[in-house]
Structure formats: structure tokens, C-alpha cells
Amino acid sequence: xxxxxxxxxxxxxxxxxxxxxxNAGVRWVLEHCGKFFDAIGAVVERFAxxxxxxxxxxxxxVLVPLVVIIGTRRLGWRFGLFAALAQALIIxxxxxxxxxxxxxLTLSATVISLIFGVPLGIWCARSNAINAIVRPVLDFMQTMxxxxxLIPAAMLFGLGRVPGTIxxxxxxxxxxxxxxxxxxxxxxxxxxxAGNAFGCTSTQLLFKVQLPIALPTxxxxxxxxxxxxxxxxxxxxxxxxxGLGNDVLxxxxxxxxGLGFESGLAVVLLAIILDRLTESFGASRKRDN
Amino acid sequence: xxxxxxxxNNLYKIFGSNTAKAQKMLDEGRTKDEVFAATGQVVxxxxxxxxxNPGEIYVLMGLSGSGKSTLIRxxxxxxxxSCGSINIDGMDIAKLSLPELVKWRRxxxxxxxxxxxxxxHRNVLDNAAFGLExxxxxxxxxxxxxMQVLSQVGLQAYAGKYPSQLSGGMQxxxxxxxxxxxxxxxxxxxxxxxALDPLKRVEMQGLMLDLQREQQRTILFVSHDLEEALRIGxxxxxxxxxxxxxxxxxxxxxxxxxxxxxxxxxxxxxTSRYLTAADLLDxxxxxxxxxxxxxxxxxxxxxxAMKIVLDRSEPVGVTxxxxxxxxxxxxRSLLSKISQEARHx
Numbered sequence: 001x002x003x004x005x006x007x008x009x010x011x012x013x014x015x016x017x018x019x020x021x022x023n024a025g026v027r028w029v030l031e032h033c034g035k036f037f038d039a040i041g042a043v044v045e046r047f048a049x050x051x052x053x054x055x056x057x058x059x060x061x062v063l064v065p066l067v068v069i070i071g072t073r074r075l076g077w078r079f080g081l082f083a084a085l086a087q088a089l090i091i092x093x094x095x096x097x098x099x100x101x102x103x104x105l106t107l108s109a110t111v112i113s114l115i116f117g118v119p120l121g122i123w124c125a126r127s128n129a130i131n132a133i134v135r136p137v138l139d140f141m142q143t144m145x146x147x148x149x150l151i152p153a154a155m156l157f158g159l160g161r162v163p164g165t166i167x168x169x170x171x172x173x174x175x176x177x178x179x180x181x182x183x184x185x186x187x188x189x190x191x192x193x194a195g196n197a198f199g200c201t202s203t204q205l206l207f208k209v210q211l212p213i214a215l216p217t218x219x220x221x222x223x224x225x226x227x228x229x230x231x232x233x234x235x236x237x238x239x240x241x242x243g244l245g246n247d248v249l250x251x252x253x254x255x256x257x258g259l260g261f262e263s264g265l266a267v268v269l270l271a272i273i274l275d276r277l278t279e280s281f282g283a284s285r286k287r288d289n
Numbered sequence: 290x291x292x293x294x295x296x297x298n299n300l301y302k303i304f305g306s307n308t309a310k311a312q313k314m315l316d317e318g319r320t321k322d323e324v325f326a327a328t329g330q331v332v333x334x335x336x337x338x339x340x341x342n343p344g345e346i347y348v349l350m351g352l353s354g355s356g357k358s359t360l361i362r363x364x365x366x367x368x369x370x371s372c373g374s375i376n377i378d379g380m381d382i383a384k385l386s387l388p389e390l391v392k393w394r395r396x397x398x399x400x401x402x403x404x405x406x407x408x409x410h411r412n413v414l415d416n417a418a419f420g421l422e423x424x425x426x427x428x429x430x431x432x433x434x435x436m437q438v439l440s441q442v443g444l445q446a447y448a449g450k451y452p453s454q455l456s457g458g459m460q461x462x463x464x465x466x467x468x469x470x471x472x473x474x475x476x477x478x479x480x481x482x483x484a485l486d487p488l489k490r491v492e493m494q495g496l497m498l499d500l501q502r503e504q505q506r507t508i509l510f511v512s513h514d515l516e517e518a519l520r521i522g523x524x525x526x527x528x529x530x531x532x533x534x535x536x537x538x539x540x541x542x543x544x545x546x547x548x549x550x551x552x553x554x555x556x557x558x559x560t561s562r563y564l565t566a567a568d569l570l571d572x573x574x575x576x577x578x579x580x581x582x583x584x585x586x587x588x589x590x591x592x593x594a595m596k597i598v599l600d601r602s603e604p605v606g607v608t609x610x611x612x613x614x615x616x617x618x619x620x621r622s623l624l625s626k627i628s629q630e631a632r633h634x
Contacts, residue, residue, distance in 0.1 A: 188404065188406065190403070190405075190406035191406045193362070193367050193400075193402065193406065194402055194406035194407075194419075195423075196367055196394070197365055197367060197394060197398075197399070197400040198395070198399065198400075198420035198467070198471070199391050199392070199394040199395030199424060201391055201423075208408075208419075208423070209408065212410040213408065213409060213410060215410070
């Protein structure tokens with residue numbers, strides 16, 4: 001009986017050699033579009049490098065109080081206190097430089113995601129056909145195990161922060177596309193009619209009516225994108241993206257629970273600060289009085 | 290003869306992809322439901338023609354689904370007509386190109402919406418200035434004008450507030466101010482006061498009539514509320530299933546309803562106060578000379594006529610516009626007419 005099963009699985013194993021097609025495809029791309037990817041890589045490298053250099057150039061004694069002040073003003077003194085303690089903890093455990101590198105990677109990946117994601121979301125909101133094409137692609141991007149992106153990214157862009165950033169962009173872009181599209185589609189038909197009735201051109205309708213009304217939803221998408229980018233840049237240390245991910249990876253390789261906890265805690269604290277701050281900017285339209 | 294401000298001719302709106310077949314069926318006299326069953330196309334407006342005079346408040350009435358909201362949106366082309374013409378100031382709006390249409394909407398026509406449709410991210414002043422901003426008016430000029438219309442609707446003290454901080458009635462005042470700010474000749478009001486509570490509704494109707502007295506605009510007003518229509522309408526057009534079934538003054542609609550559908554609107558409405566002396570004549574007294582006694586003009590309202598007639602034992606005469614005797618009213622004819630009207634309530 002088990003022989004029959006083995007025979008069947010053996011026979012079906014290579015009926016559809018999807019994996020080898022993908023390999024062949026990537027190889028073909030490598031051979032024929034190398035220049036193109038080199039150009040993209042150079043741009044991403046320059047941008048991500050500049051962001052990282054910029055963050056590292058800000059002295060600790062400027063950045064820490066700045067985060068505390070912004071946090072206090074937007075979310076109250078409790079959060080300000082938390083931000084102060086969290087940053088102090090990161091400094092005294094010695095993870096500040098790595099945290100800045102991780103923050104830099106997260107921010108550059110987020111910015112690139114927004115540059116492509118917001119317009120794509122707008123396009124999806126305006127056209128059902130585009131939406132029908134983009135949605136399954138987003139599902140794919142979001143659910144494909146994140147590690148899998150690292151392989152072609154490393155093959156196309158080598159090692160370092162470029163493949164890390166690009167894999168992160170692919171993983172983190174879906175929420176902002178989805179929520180931009182959703183936010184615009186949720187603008188009530190009478191508000192759109194009001195815009196048209198008062199003589200909006202289609203550009204005015206987008207920038208004066210649809211995007212501002214959709215903004216809280218879009219900001220929720222931005223927040224999600226930042227969170228996903230942060231989780232992905234940690235994984236991206238496997239292709240040499242650097243930052244806190246390196247320490248996490250090292251702790252796994254050396255079975256060093258203590259190092260894993262310290263570096264993991266820095267990630268968690270960074271995540272909480274980023275999440276609360278970006279969320280507060282999304283909800284800023286609740287005015288009282 | 291007064292030249293109409295808005296002249297709509299043979300206007301059709303059919304929702305769907307194959308409108309030609311549906312239109313052919315409509316022209317053969319099929320109903321909206323038959324067309325839908327045969328073609329799957331939804332008839333919004335079926336061959337409607339009407340004229341609106343300058344300075345008139347023209348009320349479109351009908352139940353939901355009768356096509357009144359579609360019709361008002363056809364006028365400024367928020368809904369594209371399938372066929373027909375909309376003539377305003379010598380232009381066929383249905384034939385304007387998109388840039389021409391945008392230009393026309395900015396200058397000549399404004400709209401007030403049932404759900405207010407204010408912009409939540411703009412304060413009251415910026416909401417009122419919305420139309421002017423779209424037209425590229427400078428900040429100083431548009432804010433001055435917005436402030437002016439806000440004071441017209443009694444909201445100048447709320448200019449810095451956001452819509453979410455205002456009550457429904459106040460939000461609709463902002464909606465009205467936004468429409469008035471562009472100083473349009475034509476105001477389209479889609480169930481503008483339907484979302485308000487009854488007291489606020491009457492208050493807003495009064496405000497609108499006051500504003501209309503100050504500056505005459507041509508107003509197309511959609512409503513499903515007969516009392517509202519009677520109160521504000523110069524003329525009332527009643528729609529059923531995409532067709533215009535009757536157009537007339539409040540008095541004409543009440544005294545000569547075209548069919549049972551029109552009559553149904555009167556249910557629960559006290560129509561007797563829209564009657565005039567001319568409706569109260571006693572047929573039994575036809576040809577009766579009232580013998581030099583008191584005469585009332587034909588337009589005397591029922592309550593006034595009642596006061597006078599019930600005070601006297603002899604019938605009272607009624608004269609028409611050119612002062613000729615039309616007939617007489619007796620206490621009996623008056624009471625019988627009132628009891629007839631009361632049956633609607």
C-alpha cells in the first residue's frame with residue numbers, strides 16, 4: 001500500500017516544475033536586466049544610506065529629548081515618560097547605534113513604500129479593473145513568507161541594505177495601498193457630488209475632497225506599513241541589512257538568550273514609540289472646542 | 290410670456306449599458322417595471338419636459354424611487370442624461386464639454402444636499418468658501434464673501450468651528466451658505482431639510498423664504514413632504530416611476546389632483562387651509578343673486594371666509610379677478626367642503 005502511495009507522489013513530484021521555472025526566470029532577469037537593477041540598487045543605496053547617515057549624525061542628546069517632547073505634546077506626559085525610559089534603556093544596554101540603523105532602514109523602506117503605495121491606492125480606488133488586478137498581487141505580497149523575498153533580492157542586488165530595503169518595501173507596501181483605496185472609496189457619494197457640484201476638476205476633487213476625507217484611514221495604513229517594515233528589516237539582516245537584526249541573528253547562531261532578549265527588547269521599544277507617534281498623527285483631527 | 294429660466298425637453302435617464310432598446314420600449318408606452326423585466330435597464334427619468342420660471346421655487350415631489358433625485362442631478366449633470374436637452378440661459382447643459390460644465394457649475398448653479406455633505410476637515414468658514422476656492426478666488430475675497438453669507442444664515446459666530454461640532458440644523462445652514470457664497474442664479478436643493486427635525490425644518494424653510502425675498506433665485510427643490518412643498522413651492526411637480534404626472538400650483542394640485550397617486554400625498558395633511566373662496570361655492574345657490582350683500586374676492590382663504598360667512602345668515606358672494614360675481618358661499622357649502630377635506634386627514 002505504502003509503495004503505491006510513494007509511487008504516486010514520486011510520479012507527481014515533478015509534473016509541474018514551477019520552482020525551476022522561477023529559477024530560470026530569475027536567471028534570465030539577472031542576465032538581461034542587470035543594468036536596470038543596478039540602477040535601482042544605486043538609487044536605493046544612496047537614499048537609504050543618506051537616511052541612515054542622517055539619523056546617526058543627530059546627537060543622542062538632541063534626538064532623545066525631541067522624541068520625549070513630541071510624545072508628551074501629542075499623547076500626554078505618561079507617554080513622554082515612557083519614551084524617555086525606553087530610550088534610556090536602549091542606550092544603557094548599548095544598542096543605540098544599531099537601533100538608529102534599524103530606524104533608518106525602516107524609514108527609508110516606508111518612504112519608498114508610500115511613494116509607490118499611495119498613488120497605487122488612489123488608482124485602485126478610481127478603477128475597478130486595476131483594483132481587481134492589484135488585490136491578488138497584494139495578497140501574494142503580504143502572505144508569501146517574508147524570507148522568500150530575500151533570495152531573489154539578494155541575487156538581484158547583492159548583499160547589504162539595498163536587498164533588505166527592497167524586500168521590506170515589497171512586504172510592507174500592501175497595507176498603505178489597501179487603506180488608501182479603502183479610505184477614498186469610503187468618502188460618501190454626496191461629498192463627491194458636492195465637490196463636483198461646486199465645480200471641482202478631477203484633480204481638485206482628489207486633493208481637496210477625497211484625500212483629506214480619507215486621511216485618517218490612509219494614516220492607519222501608513223502606521224501599519226511602518227510596523228510591517230520594522231518587522232521585516234529585522235529579518236532582512238539575513239542578507240546583511242544591518243542594525244538590530246544582526247544582534248538578533250547573532251543571538252540565534254550563538255544560542256545567546258541574553259543577547260536575544262536585549263536586542264529584541266530594543267525592537268519592541270522602537271516599535272511602540274513608532275506606532276503610538278504615527279497613530280497620534282492619524283487621529284489628529286479629533287478637535288474639541 | 291415670461292421666458293423660462295430652465296427649460297427641460299424630453300429628458301431621459303436610463304441606467305445600464307444598452308439604453309437604446311429600453312428607450313424604444315418606453316416610447317412604445319411600456320412602464321419602468323416592464324422595461325426592467327425585459328432589458329435589465331433601470332429607468333430613472335422617462336421623457337420629462339418642464340419649464341421653471343426665473344425666481345420661482347419649483348418643487349419636485351415623489352416617493353422614493355420616483356426619479357426626483359435623479360432629475361435634479363440631471364440639471365447640473367451629476368448624472369449624465371441619456372437623451373434630451375436642458376436649456377438654461379440659451380445653453381444646452383446636456384451638450385457642454387467637461388471644462389465648460391465645470392466653469393458653469395462654478396458660476397451659475399449651486400446645490401444643497403440631504404446629508405449636508407460638508408467637508409469634515411474644513412472649518413465652517415472654509416466650507417462656506419469651498420465653491421469660491423475651487424473657482425480660484427483669492428483667500429481674502431472668498432473669506433469675506435463666506436463671512437457675509439454665514440451672517441445671512443446666522444452663523445458668523447461659528448466660522449472657526451468644524452462641522453462635527455454643529456447640530457444638524459446648523460450644518461445645513463453651512464450647506465446653504467456654501468451654496469449662496471457662489472451667488473448662483475440657480476439653487477438645486479435635494480431633500481435639503483428632510484434630515485432635520487420638524488421644528489428645525491420649518492425654521493429652515495422660513496430662512497429660505499426670507500433669503501428668497503432678499504434676492505430672487507430660481508430654486509429647484511426636491512421633497513417627499515407635501516406640507517413642505519405646499520409651504521415653499523411656487524409650483525409643484527409630482528413624479529411617479531420616472532414620469533412627471535402633474536405640474537401646478539399648490540392650489541391646483543389640491544383641488545384637481547391628476548390621479549390616485551397624487552391624492553395619496555394628501556393623506557394626513559390638512560389641505561383645507563390651501564382652499565380659497567372660489568373653491569367653496571355652493572352649487573345649490575348657482576344663479577342666486579346675493580342681492581347687493583357682501584362680496585369676497587376669490588382668493589380669500591378658508592379661515593377668513595369662514596369668519597365672515599358664519600357670522601351671517603344670508604349667502605356671501607364671491608367675485609373673480611375682474612370683479613365679476615362667480616357664485617355664493619353659504620354656511621352649508623362651507624361646512625360640507627371642510628368635512629370633505631377632513632376625510633383626507
